[in-house]
Amino acid sequence: MSADSRVPVAVDDIWPEAADADEGVVINWFAREGTRVSAGDPLCEIQVEKADADVPAPVDGTLAEIVCAEDDEFERGDTLGWIAPV
């Protein structure tokens, strides 16, 4: 599978409505690199302005790479990780 076919784990769709901030922090990952994930299942949890939100897996696949580890900060639009679809 080429790197191009990987699907990004993005945060734009789940950004908390009330949040003014454009930066957040990864609180928890619920999968490790190399493990199977199912579309829609919570993949990780982020915190934006004290509010928490779950980031669902975009597709069925394998968590190929975690880009932002727990406690890492990121900005709106960033990719938190990559899924290799099955």
Add this chain to the structure above:
Amino acid sequence: MSEQQEVVERELTMSRGMVEAIAHEMRANDEVFYMGEDVADYGGIFDSTEGLLDEFGHDRIMDVPISETAYLGAAVGAAQEGMRPIAELMFVDFFGVAMDQIYNQMAKNTYMSGGSVSVPMVLTTAVGGTYNDAAQHSQTLYGTFAHLPGMKVVVPSTAYDAKGLMHNAIRDDDPVVYMFHKRLMGIGWMPAPDGPKTPVPETDYTIPFGSADVKREGADVTIVTLGLHVHRALDAADSLAEDGIDAEVVDLRTLVPLDRETILESVRKTGTLVVVDEDYRSYGVTGEVVATVTDEALAHLDAVERVAMPDIPIPYARPLETETQPQAADIEAAVERTQ
């Protein structure tokens, strides 16, 4: 793990493990409901009911007035009618305003009735310090609840244990006090140490009460502990290993019933006991565990140490709280004193 068993990859925080069990039981049994302050729209101050309102609505995930005597007592009454209420005391420190319902009603009715009444409820409550919330919001009170007869007392330290123990707590026909440590829940604003987040099977499963879990095997010293301090003991054990000391860490998981046999078995092997507790030192968990060993395995016991909160209310300022709370370094030092 045998080969035919499924490998569990999904990891959950402790709060999610606990909530998954509650949700499963609520789907399976209409008579299970949850009452507490800020458990509905807020999802529990410490995420103990996060997401449950969406699925079950306000009828079954009930916010209640700040009236602990009334709603904890109402849980007792509903349980005696055969329902399976789960009632949350937001901080265990608030037990004082409702203690009669807890220990004179909930805990005693089964026995006082000669077994003709049962109280199948779960009292969930947040325990513990580490974040400078001072004397009225930081206690564990493990020993207090374990001391008063009539309550099964559960203290999970990982997501896996939290889920299996919660399934057992809800299905159990007796009152179960389920004490979850705030620092272990995996809350964004109170980061957990490494350890409580574990793989958790999606299916339901029950962990029996009274079965301690050896979280780390070792030959030289037995560290008996529970809750947050399981993880501090594991940290201490890693560090001790570098000095050539091989520590065994026993996670009690429940205080009532207490798995005395696992403690004794470990001490018979290591000859050395260190008991670590986030509750007050005197008249509590550490004394009970040490007494268990001196009663039953004194001949095997070469050295013993206790590490616990001193007998003072928990102070606010960071250096003061740190001084009073058992740290991994305190556990290491206690182990080294036994060698």
Add this chain to the structure above:
Amino acid sequence: MVAISELQEMYTDMVTARHYEERLQEEYLEGKQPAFDISAGPIPGELHLAAGQEAAAVGVCQHLRDDDTVTAPHRPHHVAIAKGVDLKRMTAEIFGRESGLCRGKGGHMHLFDPDVNFACSGIIAEGCPPAAGAGLAAQKRNSDSVAVAYLGEGAIDQGGFFESLNFAAVHDLPVVFVIEDNDWAISMPKERVTDVDDGSQRAAGFDMPGVRVDHDDAVAVYEAAERAVGRARDRNGPTLMEIQVHRRMGHFMGDPQTYRPEDDQTAATERDSIDRLEADLRARGVEDTTIKNLRDAAEDRVEEAIEWAKDQPEPDPETAHEDMFANPPSGVTDTDPEFDLMGGDD
């Protein structure tokens, strides 16, 4: 009509309290952004700020003397300021410093200043019984001092509150119970947890006067409290007051308030009792420069207290083990008495 000097004093305390909470918010969030970690930064632990509730503090406390007692709940700063608690030492306590009011042991929910008879508790409604006790002491000693218990509207469903109302009523104690109604018990709106809109109606069941001040107008609170405190001081018994206030910030710092409708949050910040009192001052002929001077002086005092507090040393960890008892553990003696008791073994 309220004297202009009293209006100015109340205004000063309100501005002090508001600026204090805003500055504490800033200090508290130091080290807690972007990841909010409750145990990080110069002020750890929970912090419950009272911006929007100042009128209830000053309107009542304006009638109090140092020898009158006040008990406050977990959200205490505005009441402490209005009662005259030492601002520097209170701030040092909140920063967990050695020279804090409680030597760093209490923190922001557990402030004690015996010089002005102020105490607070983090357990809901649990300040009510001790306030009744302070009233009892005044009555027994034939003193004309009074006691005031502050509580939130969420606390009026708690047993300690009901029992205290009855105890104070049956003994005609000089106590005023002050409910600060900010509409929210953390995430629970009032209507979900109680069936009365007006908490002061609780008084009827205890045969004491109940009065509600429907808007957080310091002057209206002052006038209602004048009657309640006067009644207590004249030994005519307790009164229950409820005052509508507004929670401009979350329940605690870190509360995402996702449960709270945005228009409710906006409304809370639009109704400002400080603006209202400022307008009253102008209407009474107080010059803008005078108002500005009061405000500047109040803000300077807050800044000075915060700077002072941050300069104070942290407590020596060993002091955690001090202050456990007033007397030694053995009591007032460490010697067994010597008697020759009849029939004893000796």
